[in-house]
Amino acid sequence: MTSFVLLLDPIPADSPATAYEIAATLRFVPATEPILTAFDAGAGRGDGIFETLGAHDGRVRGVDAHLHRLAASAEKLDLPAPHPEQWRAAIAQVMDALPIQGQASIRLTITRGTEAHGPTCWITGTAIASEFPERTTGVRVVTLSRGYTNDVGESSPWLLVGAKTLSYAINMAALREAKRRGADDVIFTSTDGFALEGPTSSLLIRRGTTIVTPAIQFGILAGTTQADLFSHLQADGFTCEYRTIGVEELREADAVWLVSSVRLAVPVTEVDGHTIPTDLALTARMNAALLS
Structure with missing residues (x-):
């Protein structure tokens, strides 16, 4: 597997840094080199944000949308706003290092x-x-229930449900529970009967x-691929x-998809043991459009 790690020395979002000055803040390190201390809040508390x-x-997809969402997550967590041109230059450097042909995943991370x-x-x-x-x-x-009502994003913003944080323990636990259930x-x-999103994906129904x-004001992450x-x-x-999408609509839909930046559009064939129709022709058109 080909992997690269690029460190950024963060600069203020409103800095008028030149391209030369930005380049001086970027540094490749070996993929095996430790870059966090044991006291970093990202490692110790999951206190940080990321984008994939x-x-x-x-060609990398959705750079503007992902940088916008990174900035929105930083604001929700009271982290310093990322400098958009610094991160754009960093993405370009990593892309230049990766093979031209094939697929790749680019992950942006900021910890406290x-x-x-x-x-x-x-x-x-x-x-x-x-x-x-x-x-x-x-x-x-x-x-699987998330344990709160559909309006939690508005009623309890400190729960950070609309931010893409490093705290993914619940999301991963949900995926393990899915495996246990076959x-x-x-x-x-939500506890009041609405479908929200996947642990690592947005939800679409036809x-x-x-x-x-689902509308993003109802406590879900805005989907860039969606x-x-x-x-x-x-x-x-x-x-x-x-x-809003009622849970019962999942079983009544003509098609259901989970969509994400790397896996793209994936059709859902079954919800809680109930067979769901699939539209493979439309799925193929959707993925071809994203890959183009």
């Missing part, structure tokens, strides 16, 4: 770091050999010529909506 971008044949040195920032780039067969074979999912993935639900995703897909789907003649 997908790349294909030398230590009191003495402030945030720790880095990017990893990893070439991906997998062809993601689930894009055609699909996944079986179970619904499924592949999870759709989280009813006729309408594609729906937003890209909506642009393509609207051009393809579909109506796209943001609204």
Whole structure:
């Protein structure tokens, strides 16, 4: 596996740094070199944020959208705002180091770091050999409660449900629970009966010529891949909506997908043991559009 690590010496978001000055803040390190102290808040408390971008044949997708979401997460956690041009330059350097052909994953990470040195920032780039067969074979999912109501993002913003934080222990525990139940993935639900998102993905459902995703004000993470897909789907003649989705709608849908930056659009074949129709032709068009 080909992997690269690029450290960033963070600069203020409003700094008028030149391209030369930005380049001086970026440094590749060996993938085996430790970059965190034992006292870094990211390692000790999961106190930090990240973004994962997908790349294909030398082109990275959704840079602007991911940097916007990184900044939004930083604001929610009271972290210093990332300098957009510094991070853009860092992404470009990592992309230049990766193989031109094939797929890759680019991960941006900011931790709160230590009191003495402030945030720790880095990017990893990893070439991906997998062809993601689930894009055609699909996944079986179970619904699992997140333990709070649909409006938690507005009523309890300190729970950070709309931020992409490093605290993914619950998400990973949910995926392990899905495996124990004989499924592949999870759709989280609210205690008042609404479908939300997957542990690492956004949710889409189709009813006729309408594609729906949960509205982001209801405590879910804004989906960058989902937003890209909506642009393509609207051009393809579909109506796209943001609204609440009742759990019962999952079983009544004409098709259901989980979408993410690296795995892209994956059809759901089963929800809680109930078979879901799949639209493999539309899925193929969606993934082709994302990869183009």
